[in-house]
Amino acid sequence: MLLEWPGGSWEATLRLVLTVVGIYLGALWLALVVWTYRDIRQRTRDPIAQTLSVLLVLLLFLPGHWIYLILRPRYTLAELYERSLEEEALLQELDAHKACPTCKRRVQDDFLICPSCRTQLKEPCRGCGRPLAYAWVACPYCGLDKPPRERPVAPRASAGAPRSGAAPSRRPAAAAHPRGNPANPGAPAAAPAAQPRRDPFASRPQQRPADEPPVIDATAE
Structure with missing residues (x-):
C-alpha cells in the first residue's frame, strides 16, 4: 500500500x-x-x-x-x-605634564624652579606664596597685584669720561680755564692786555682809477 x-x-x-x-x-x-x-x-x-x-x-x-x-x-x-574625545583627553593629560624649557624634562605645575637644571619656572606670590606664572598680572588665589618686573638698566658713562668717537677739544687749557692771581687766589682773573688797533686802510695801497693820467712831479726836473 x-x-x-x-x-x-x-x-x-x-x-x-x-x-x-x-x-x-x-x-x-x-x-x-x-x-x-x-x-x-x-x-x-x-x-x-x-x-x-x-x-x-x-x-x-x-x-x-x-x-x-x-x-x-x-x-x-x-x-x-568618542575617539575625538579620547584624543582630547590624552592631549590635556600631556599638557598637564609640562616640560622645562631648558632641559626638556617633565616638571609639575606648582614647581618654582626646575629640580634638574634650576631654571626659574614661576615666581611666588607675595601674599599667599603660591606659584604664579610670569604672564599673570595678579594672583588668582588671593587677588594681590603683582609688582612690575624691573628691567636691567645699562650703566651710564660718567660725565668726565670722553665719548667714544668724539674728537678731543682743541681749545687751549689757558683759554678754557684762565688762571687767577697766584698772590691772591680769591681775586678774579686779570683781563688780557689790550692790543693796539690797526688801521684797516693803512696796509692797503691806494689804487688809481684807470682813466686818470699819472702825476708828474715838477720838482724832480
Missing part, C-alpha cells in the same frame, strides 16, 4: 513551499534595504553616499549587500566622536 502525499499532491506542496520561500526572501530583501539605510546614516552625513548605498542593496540584493559591507565607512559618527 503506497503512502499518500501530504496535502493531496506534490504540486500543491511545491507551490506552498515556493510561496513561503518567496515571502521570506522578500522580507529579507526589504529588511536589508532598511538596515542599509539606517547603517549608512550612522556612518556618514553625505546624502549622495546614503542614496548610492540604498540603491546598491535595492537592485542587487545579497551581492549588493556584500559590496556595501566592504565599501562602507569603518567607523560610525558616534565612534568617531
